[in-house]
Every structure is written in C-alpha cells, then in structure tokens.
Amino acid sequence: MALNIPAEVGMPLAEVDTPCLLVDLDAIEHNIERMARVAAEHGVRLRAHAKSHKSPDIAARQIAAGAVGVCCQKVSEAETMVRGGVRDVLISNEVVNPRMLARLAALAATARVIVCVDDADNIAALEAAAAHCGTTVEVLVEIDVGAGRCGVAPGAPACALARAIAAAPHLRFSGLQAYHGPAQHVRAFGDREALIERAIAATRDTVAQLAAQGLDCDIVGGAGSGTYRLEAASGVYNELQCGSYVFMDADYQRIVMADGRPTDDFRNSLFLYTTVMSKTKADKAICDAGLKSHSVDSGLPVVFGRDDIEYIGASDEHGELGDPHDRLVLGDRLMLIPGHCDPTVNLHDWLVGIRGDRVETLWPVAARGMSL
DSSP: OOOOOOOOOTTTTSOOOSSSEEEEHHHHHHHHHHHHHOOOHTOOOOEEETTTOOOOOHHHHHHHOOOOOEEEEHHHHHHHHHTOOOOOEEEEEEOOOOHHHHHHHHHHHSSSSEEOOHHHHHHHHHHHHHHHTTTEEEEEEESSSSSSSSOTTHHHHHHHHHHHHHTTEEEEEEEEEETTTTGGGGGSSSHHHHHHHHHHHHHHHHHHHHHHTOOOOSSEEETTTTTTHHHHHHOOOEEEEOGGGGTOTGGGOOOOOSSSSSSOOOOOEEEEEEEEEEETTEEEEESSSTTTSEEEEEEEEEETOOOOEEEEEESSSSSEEEEEEEEETTTTTTEOOSSSSHHHHHOOEEEEEEEEEEEEEEOOOOTTOOOO
C-alpha cells in the first residue's frame, strides 16, 4: 500500500506534490495562542474540537497552549486521540450502537471520557456497558438550545435525565452540552448574537434548576469559532468547544463582527495546494484540485492572494479556474482556502506543515475516516 506522502521535510514548497493540504505553521501557532488567550482572559476552559484537524499532533499543541483536552464526534476519533496521548476527551455527540458503547466504556479505563445523552434509554445502555467494563463514564445532558438537531428540551426534561445519570452506579453526571451549531455561520453579527442570547438564557435556567436539585455542572460546554466570545462572556458557559479557528476557512470568513468587518481574530492556516494542469483557453485554466480533494458543501474555495483568479467549478479530479486576464500558465501553483475545513481535512492522509517556503513537518491525519 502506497503511503501517499506528498512531501519531505526540508523540501522547497515548489517541489511538494499536489493536490495536498498545507498548514502555515506561523498562522496555526498564532491561532492556537489567540484562542487560548481569549479563554484565559474570560476565566473559562478551552476544550478544542478535534473534528476539524483529526490530528493528535495538533491536539498536543493545543493542550500545551492551555486546552484541557479535546472534543470528538465519534468513538473512533476519541480512540485515536487517546492513542496519540490525549487524556481528556469529550465525545460531544450521542453514542447508541452497542458495540460503540462497549468501546467507549473500555476507553474510560485509560483516559477521562465524557459523552452526551438526550434519552433515558441511552442512559440505561451506557450504564450497562460501563458496568460490564468496570469503568466510570462521565455524561453530559445535551439540551437543544436552538439548533433543532440533537438534545432534550432545556429545563425539567434535562433535569430528569440528569437525575437518572446521577443514580447510575457507573456513570457520573458532569453537566450540560449546549451547543448551537447553525448559529456559528449566521453572517450578520446581530442575528448571531440574538440566537446565542437565547441559548445562554435556556442554559442558565437549566443550570439553576439542576442546582436547586443538588446537581452541579462541572461542565457547561458549547460555543464555536463563530460565537465563542459571546459564550465566554456569558457567565454561564465554562468550556469552549471551538474547532475551526485552528485553520479557518472561506465560509467562516464570510461572517462579520459587531463593527461590520470580517473576523480578524484568526488567520488562514489551511490551504489546498494545487497545480494548473491544463491551459487551452485564454480565460480559463484547469487545476488538479477537484471534489476528491476538498469539500464544497459550504461554497467553493477562494484563491489565496490572487484577486485576479477565481475558482469557479469542480468535478471529481478537476478544478475550474476563471482567468479573465489570461495570466495562468501550465504548471503554475496556487493555494486555495477551502470552503469548509472539516470535511476537506477528512479527504487527506497528510498535513504538510510549512514555514515560509520550506516543509518543516508532516502530520498524519490520524483520525481520517473515523466515522464509527
């Protein structure tokens, strides 16, 4: 089996094989430090979401900068992070498959493992799996704070589940999962703020009801790269679960802040490196970055540093570039800002870390394809 490695350490950027994912090390280090500083300034914990990078190497850097651990969406992702040295993992999702529950319970023997529930039957199944393994699993009640996806209703329904968790011998009630995913990508700041204010109010009320019943929340988690400052300043949330900030992407850069400007907290650090492979038309070129190398669910990528070239279409193996001034030639290299970083990373085996125009490191995308 070919290792499909696109570069070697020390190689000049011009010699790196394409299409591949580049990580600007100066930019990612800035992003990691910036988010850690924001969390520290607000007195909240950062539990960085690893579904964006799927890399224990990047997770280690986030933890070294102050993150308490990571979030994952799947048991297999969590297993990969623990094998890579992470010792505090939240599966910010429900797990109901019996085989996956068994693996989750077993993982709790080697690391702190936390999982979300929104159904009493799931609590019973999780207790049985943990009892079989002789482990203790920490559990958050996920509440629906407006996303309309997973989550029990805030207030009394959430409290009922918390009581059931607290009564289970091999489970520990650890708090609430209160993440509003769709709000992260709402373009206008005022609209985004209004959604999060409602989420904060529902979460605050649920925390108060739990406290009245003697159930304290060690974790009140949520927030993402589009709203993290609102949750951090809420006085309710104590863990931020931001993920995309580490890379940024074209879609996140379309949202605006209170002053009407795009966010400038974080820099683009992830790029899809591509080569012009055909130039038979004056106003158009074809590159080797098609649908098998990046996701277009959140829109097409943006050509980095070139306002005269536009990525205009994709098929399986080809990307179509608008070149109205006929400037591109065969073999030209371009860096694309992906429309959506998370699923784009999941299409690649390696992240090529560059500093300036040299390859400094190679990170395997160790949790690529971990969907169980």
